[in-house]
Amino acid sequence: MSIAEPILLTPGPLTTSARTRQAMMVDWGSWDDRFNQLTASLCEQLLAILNGAATHHCVPLQGSGTFAVEAAIGTLVPRDGKVLVLINGAYGKRLAKICEVLGRSFSTFETAEDEPTTAADVDRLLRADSTLTHVALIHCETSTGILNPLAEIAEVVEQHGKRLIIDAMSSFGALPVDAQKVPFDALIAASGKCLEGVPGMGFVFARKDSLAAAAGNSNSLAMDLFDQHAYMQKTGQWRFTPPTHVVAALHEALLQYNEEGGLPARHARYAANCQALMEEMGKLGLRSFLPAAIQAPIIATFHAPQDPRYQFKDFYERVKAKGYILYPGKLTQVETFRVGCIGHVSPDEMHQAVAAVGEVLREMEVLEI
Ligand SMILES: Cc1ncc(COP(=O)(O)O)c(C=O)c1O
Numbered sequence: 001m002s003i004a005e006p007i008l009l010t011p012g013p014l015t016t017s018a019r020t021r022q023a024m025m026v027d028w029g030s031w032d033d034r035f036n037q038l039t040a041s042l043c044e045q046l047l048a049i050l051n052g053a054a055t056h057h058c059v060p061l062q063g064s065g066t067f068a069v070e071a072a073i074g075t076l077v078p079r080d081g082k083v084l085v086l087i088n089g090a091y092g093k094r095l096a097k098i099c100e101v102l103g104r105s106f107s108t109f110e111t112a113e114d115e116p117t118t119a120a121d122v123d124r125l126l127r128a129d130s131t132l133t134h135v136a137l138i139h140c141e142t143s144t145g146i147l148n149p150l151a152e153i154a155e156v157v158e159q160h161g162k163r164l165i166i167d168a169m170s171s172f173g174a175l176p177v178d179a180q181k182v183p184f185d186a187l188i189a190a191s192g193k194c195l196e197g198v199p200g201m202g203f204v205f206a207r208k209d210s211l212a213a214a215a216g217n218s219n220s221l222a223m224d225l226f227d228q229h230a231y232m233q234k235t236g237q238w239r240f241t242p243p244t245h246v247v248a249a250l251h252e253a254l255l256q257y258n259e260e261g262g263l264p265a266r267h268a269r270y271a272a273n274c275q276a277l278m279e280e281m282g283k284l285g286l287r288s289f290l291p292a293a294i295q296a297p298i299i300a301t302f303h304a305p306q307d308p309r310y311q312f313k314d315f316y317e318r319v320k321a322k323g324y325i326l327y328p329g330k331l332t333q334v335e336t337f338r339v340g341c342i343g344h345v346s347p348d349e350m351h352q353a354v355a356a357v358g359e360v361l362r363e364m365e366v367l368e369i
Pocket of ligand 1: 011012064065066067069091138140141142143167168169170190
């Protein structure tokens with residue numbers, strides 16, 4: 001694999017291929033037919049990944065992932081709607097914050113950071129409050145790497161006749177979701193995650209009838225997905241200046257995604273990365289925060305070594321000097337650090353990265369290995 005230095009073992013921005021970066025060496029006119037075709041092809045390919053063309057529109061949006069999540073909630077939840085927000089980490093908390101800022105009523109249900117929300121929880125909560133209209137869920141909670149049981153939760157939400165909004169930012173493209181089997185109103189992801197594009201745009205798969213009924217819901221001009229979609233349908237163009245180079249890079253990344261073998265191959269590579277990571281870190285005596293059964297092959301959280309000589313910043317800089325970028329922990333109660341399994345990296349690079357971690361911990365005299 002030809003990869004850039006340093007190797008990013010982070011949940012995005014992440015390591016991209018030289019081909020993907022090369023695709024950004026062209027300047028595109030936003031009115032140009034070729035660019036509009038690129039956008040249309042992108043949306044078509046994205047919809048195909050979740051088998052959504054019959055039921056959902058793909059609405060791309062400029063900005064980071066949070067912009068797309070905020071736009072989805074603001075557009076698809078009516079102003080008199082009420083959202084049940086399921087939380088087991090920082091991104092779930094962000095969903096609640098978005099509802100608060102947008103002035104949408106919401107209630108929250110929070111479990112521990114190592115405890116998935118269950119379909120039974122959701123069933124009970126929906127029974128208890130008939131004013132709820134929507135449920136919002138993080139598929140893979142990137143703050144730890146925990147996987148929530150999306151299919152089971154979606155089924156319960158459907159049985160109650162409620163609408164589901166899924167933040168699949170760090171899982172889309174790697175973990176399977178079939179829009180014809182898993183009912184949802186919106187599933188949100190972004191360019192710079194498991195599709196291995198560069199950051200700069202998000203996209204929302206919005207159920208066609210829900211989007212059609214969403215005119216006037218949004219309190220924002222720029223983040224109104226109804227308008228964004230309507231304009232794109234009419235003109236083939238983005239409503240406001242598009243992130244041209246990001247679109248081109250994602251298009252190129254998708255060619256490679258398909259060449260690799262699509263979702264099953266991407267999933268298999270990330271699973272192999274995660275397994276290599278866990279095995280090698282285990283040999284160093286570094287413990288995973290999550291049990292394997294609820295660990296998604298996206299990002300892994302490790303307990304920091306219990307040694308006063310260990311400081312994350314020092315550790316991080318030393319590992320970086322050896323060519324690998326790690327990620328700080330995001331837990332409040334325990335000291336941890338994170339290592340991403342996604343991006344244009346293979347199990348070989350994971351082995352090398354953990355070898356670098358071992359060398360650094362020895363240099364820091366943290367581990368006697
Ligand atoms: C689950 C999840 N939701 C949302 C986001 C959006 O974050 P950002 O706006 O920084 O792209 C991320 C980013 O990693 C994420 O992992």
